[in-house]
Amino acid sequence: MLGALDMFGIGIGPSSSHTIGPMKAALDFVNKLKDQGLLMQLNRIEVHLYGSLALTGEGHGTMLAVLNGLCGEHPKTVDPDTFITRVDQIKQIKQLNLGGVVKIKFDYQQDLLIHKEQFLPKHANGMYFVAYINDKQLFAKHYYSIGGGFIADDDSIDNLSANSANDYVIPYPFKTARELFSLCKTNNMTVAQLVFANELVRKEPSEVRNEALEIINTMRQSVQRGITIEGNLPGGLNVRRRAPGLYKKLNNAQIKDSLHDQRLLAMVFAIGVNEENASFSRIVTAPTNGSAGTIPGVLEYYVRYEENVNDDKLIDFILTCGAIGMLYKFGASISAAEVGCQGEIGVACSMAAAGLTAVLNGSLIQVDKAAEIAMEHSLGMTCDPIGGLVQIPCIERNGVAASRAIDIAKLALLENEEGKVSLDDVIKTMMQTGRDMSMHYKETSLGGLAVNVVNC
Ligand code: SF4
Incomplete structure (x- = not known):
């Protein structure tokens, strides 16, 4: 159920749809991996950004947000002073602390894929997260950042008002x-x-x-x-x-x-x-x-x-x-x-x-x-x-x-x-x-x- 106070979220700039939403999506993906006991098995994560997130994500901090989310950070509690430096470090050492608990290799150029020409059919702000063990896909999920920091997946986006x-x-x-x-x-x-x-x-x-x-x-x-x-x-x-x-x-x-x-x-x-x-x-x-x-x-x-x-x-x-x-x-x-x-x-x-x-x-x-x-x-x-x-x-x-x-x-x-x-x-x-x-x-x-x- 959506309540009046849900229209407000304490978070981090600069964009609810391009920063807060993607950060929550990445964190949700990590939590799902944890819930399924997959976190300690996987050794690679791939992130795909589509449509508007790909076109204006750089300026809106989408990539920073996704990587902070994968590291287990939430927009409400992340320290704004570490938001950029954490990603600088990931780029430098090519390693990511998934969920804050397990270190995996992460190559910013190869594992974060930007699809500027492609819009996912269900929403202009689409994301796709894939977890692998070596080349075998363990778990994958689409997310959509639907505005105001709210996110949806393939099931919930078709049924938004009913859920609320x-x-x-x-x-x-x-x-x-x-x-x-x-x-x-x-x-x-x-x-x-x-x-x-x-x-x-x-x-x-x-x-x-x-x-x-x-x-x-x-x-x-x-x-x-x-x-x-x-x-x-x-x-x-x-x-x-x-x-x-x-x-x-x-x-x-x-x-x-x-x-x-x-x-x-x-x-x-x-x-x-x-x-x-x-x-x-x-x-x-x-x-x-x-x-x-x-x-x-x-x-x-x-x-x-x-x-x-x-x-x-x-x-x-x-x-x-x-x-x-x-x-x-x-x-x-x-x-x-x-x-x-x-x-x-x-x-x-x-x-x-x-x-x-x-x-x-x-x-x-x-x-x-x-x-x-x-x-x-x-x-x-x-x-x-x-x-x-x-x-x-x-x-x-x-x-x-x-x-x-x-x-x-x-x-x-x-x-x-x-x-x-x-x-x-x-x-x-x-x-x-x-x-x-x-x-x-x-x-x-x-x-x-x-x-x-x-x-x-
Ligand atoms: S909708 Fe566009 S122009 Fe308006 S505040 Fe957001 S980014 Fe700026």
């Missing part, structure tokens, strides 16, 4: 915005109260609160690091980290009192988080890594500049954001390889606008409206990262989305009547638009800014 609903019987099941808001209305609950009640099927109330606060604290820490750490981003584009300088300028100018200035600061908070993300640092997928700055930017704005903020309100904010994210996961996609940047920063903007509206005492209609407006005006947003790096346009786009989410919440709060376009209408439209979009604009770096901006 059937594992537990929850008191308030929903798949669409209409179902979610009708349930809230009938039961006189806020969105946050409803998804909190659903989480209680598998967790204690204190666990739900602690998990939500851990997500919030990790987001706020990433903002703090983002506005502090200076220097250039890795990857070769020579992109300078701008957030610390921008933050200093805005703070020195003492212009924090108007909404305009506060929105500017929210942009800087979001930019700072995505600069952290691009630096392989600790962030929260929200709902993806590429869009990791939007919700923290709005969250930090809320904490600093709105009144009566407390832990309960912060938990309401994050649960409401999560509930809206679930609607996109159920009804469309949060994978840029499937629907472009609509599914990443478009969804993050929709989640953040709804969350902020809720904690500013918005009605159900206003929360629904805020989520809808944010996606209606993100439709068609393409994914065309320069050099396959989650830097340009990704970093600044999070800043713009954070500022828009604040404006949209304020706009939604001015009226309390349903509009002509429903949230379900835009979710459906987003998915159709994504299907119609050329693959050049779906995380392949084969079109848009990725080809028009000269990368010296």
